[in-house]
Amino acid sequence: MLNSIIFHGKKHFSFVLIILGAGCFFLSNVLFKIIFTDLEYGQYSILMTYLSVMYILGLLGLEQIFLRYSFQSNNNIITTQKFQIKLVGWTILITPIIGILSFQFYFNEVYINQFLLYFSSLSMVALLFIFNAFRLNTNFVIAQFVSNFWRFFLIFIAIIAFFYKNVSFDYAINAILSSTIFIFIVGFIFCFKKIRFIFDENVSKKDLMFTAFQFFISITTFSFLAFGDRFLVEYKFSVEEFGNYFYLTNFFLAPFSIFQNYIGFKQLIFFKKEFSVSIFNAFNKKFLLLGCGLGILLFGISYIVNQYERLNFDFDKYTNVIILLIIMGVVRLYSASINSAFEAKTNIKSLQKANLIFIFFAVLIIGSSTFFQSLEAIVICIILIWLVRCIIMKKILIRQLNHA
Numbered sequence: 220m221l222n223s224i225i226f227h228g229k230k231h232f233s234f235v236l237i238i239l240g241a242g243c244f245f246l247s248n249v250l251f252k253i254i255f256t257d258l259e260y261g262q263y264s265i266l267m268t269y270l271s272v273m274y275i276l277g278l279l280g281l282e283q284i285f286l287r288y289s290f291q292s293n294n295n296i297i298t299t300q301k302f303q304i305k306l307v308g309w310t311i312l313i314t315p316i317i318g319i320l321s322f323q324f325y326f327n328e329v330y331i332n333q334f335l336l337y338f339s340s341l342s343m344v345a346l347l348f349i350f351n352a353f354r355l356n357t358n359f360v361i362a363q364f365v366s367n368f369w370r371f372f373l374i375f376i377a378i379i380a381f382f383y384k385n386v387s388f389d390y391a392i393n394a395i396l397s398s399t400i401f402i403f404i405v406g407f408i409f410c411f412k413k414i415r416f417i418f419d420e421n422v423s424k425k426d427l428m429f430t431a432f433q434f435f436i437s438i439t440t441f442s443f444l445a446f447g448d449r450f451l452v453e454y455k456f457s458v459e460e461f462g463n464y465f466y467l468t469n470f471f472l473a474p475f476s477i478f479q480n481y482i483g484f485k486q487l488i489f490f491k492k493e494f495s496v497s498i499f500n501a502f503n504k505k506f507l508l509l510g511c512g513l514g515i516l517l518f519g520i521s522y523i524v525n526q527y528e529r530l531n532f533d534f535d536k537y538t539n540v541i542i543l544l545i546i547m548g549v550v551r552l553y554s555a556s557i558n559s560a561f562e563a564k565t566n567i568k569s570l571q572k573a574n575l576i577f578i579f580f581a582v583l584i585i586g587s588s589t590f591f592q593s594l595e596a597i598v599i600c601i602i603l604i605w606l607v608r609c610i611i612m613k614k615i616l617i618r619q620l621n622h623a
Contacts, residue, residue, distance in 0.1 A: 233359040234481050240367025241477045243374035248469045250377040251391075252462075252532070259388045261462035262329045266392065268449050268465065269322055270343055270399070276442040277314045277344030280434030281307050282351045283562060286491075287430065288422045291356055301418040302427060307348055315340035328458065332393060339396040342403030349406045356414055365406045372398035430567055436574045440581065441558075444608065448601045455592065464594065467537055467544060471517055475510065475548030479555040482506065486559035494564055496620065502556040503613075510549035517545060543598040550605045554612075561612045569619045573611050580607045 252260055285307070289299035318340045319333060346365055353362035376394045380386040449468070453461040486502070521534050521541060534541065561573070584603050 233363045236360065236363035236367055237477055237481050240363070240370040241473050243367075243370040245469055245473050247370070247373040247377040248466060250374075250381045252466055254377070254380050254386075254391075255388060257459040257462060260466075261458035261460075263388075263392070264449075264462045264465035265326050265329055265453065265458070266331065266395075268446055269318070269326075270339065272442055272446055273315070273318050273340045274343040274347055275445065276438060277310075277318065277340070278307065278347050279310055279314065279431070280436075280438040281310055281431055282347055283434040283438065284427060284430050285348070285351055286355060286562075288427065289355060292417065295356060295413055296415050296417060297352065297355055298417050298419055300420065300422055300427065302424050304416065304418075306427070306431070311341060311345045311348070314344055326453075332396070335393055335396040335400075339399040342399045345403050346399075346406060349403075349410045352410055352414055358413075361409075361413075365402075365410075368402050368406075369399050372402070433567060433570045433574060436578075437570065440574070440577055440608070443581075444601065444605055447604075448597050451597045451600075452594065455597070456594075463532075463537075464540075466532060467540060470521070471541055471544040472548050472551070474513055474517060475552045478506070478509065478513075479552050482552075482555035483559050486556055486563075490560045490563035494560065496617065499556070499560055503553065506556055507549070507553045510552035513552070514545040514549050517548075518542070537594070540594050540598060543595060543602065547598060547602045547605065550602055550609065554605060554609045557609055557613050557616075561616050564620070565616055566619060569615050573615050576611050576615075577608055580604070580611075 292298040319336050350362050350366045380391050452464045581604050
């Protein structure tokens with residue numbers, strides 16, 4: 220019995236780390252909502268969104284071609300292409316420059332130390348590559364440490380700021396940015412000490428670049444799905460309202476994101492080695508039921524919390540938005556397995572086709588939504604885009620497999 224518990228505990232410890240990371244992030248946001256003014260919390264929310272976007276989008280989808288064309292040839296040895304590593308290196312250096320210029324242009328009301336912002340942006344981009352290197356090397360626990368450790372620092376900083384009331388907003392922000400740089404340095408050293416990269420030339424530069432471009436489009440659309448609603452809220456409403464919406468998304472989408480991240484984390488490697496349509500459909504059904512159950516639980520928790528006024532936030536004011544966010548969470552969770560299967564099994568022709576169809580429908584939906592001026596309309600718009608993406612990816616993947 221004890222051995223069984225230990226075995227399953229080790230097997231799913233990476234999931235525990237995802238939960239701990241998400242929990243630290245959630246509690247940090249609760250504490251910072253109490254500590255900061257509404258304007259400061261809105262600015263903090265913008266920075267957290269920016270760092271998250273840099274983590275997901277900063278490698279421009281190159282992590283996907285790394286996972287696709289690289290493999291673990293032996294224990295702690297990964298075979299890849301030298302051109303890939305060079306491309307990743309230049310991308311890590313260049314995209315943070317584009318990132319901070321975009322940040323200055325769109326969010327000039329938020330002042331951040333430019334030196335810290337560049338190196339923290341670089342750190343977030345590099346951490347995604349390090350995360351996937353450990354992931355490909357089947358070091359799942361280490362990979363999740365790399366991905367989530369900055370969130371552990373975040374809660375530490377939030378607790379200090381909560382108990383020491385004289386901690387300024389600038390000091391807290393600089394501490395957060397510095398912690399990401401520290402984690403990157405430690406992760407970088409550990410990665411290149413543990414894993415040895417050897418090179419082959421089995422994939423041409425032309426194929427790598429073409430595939431990279433298709434995954435760049437795919438990851439860009441995914442980034443819009445994950446964060447587009449926040450940027451639309453910031454554009455149409457105030458910084459303070461952005462902070463409120465950020466708080467709501469972390470309260471109601473974070474639990475879904477935990478499962479979504481874990482499913483994507485494990486299922487892609489699983490589907491890469493073993494795949495059948497029946498297993499695929501069974502996973503989709505299971506995750507849909509899980510999402511519905513989780514949504515009902517979250518709505519009940521928010522009602523209880525609001526009745527006892529444990530948090531300084533008026534949930535009743537955003538009831539419709541909350542219901543829509545829960546629906547979005549269910550759809551996102553349902554999409555996790557579909558996305559993993561698509562990334563693992565799709566060919567480049569199918570990926571290109573999916574990108575084109577999805578962009579057409581996304582532009583159509585976004586264009587229609589611009590006539591509405593409410594939070595609810597923005598959330599509905601993103602839900603519809605998630606649904607369209609799920610349907611397109613699933614149908615194209617099944618059709619590809621049927622014709623194989």
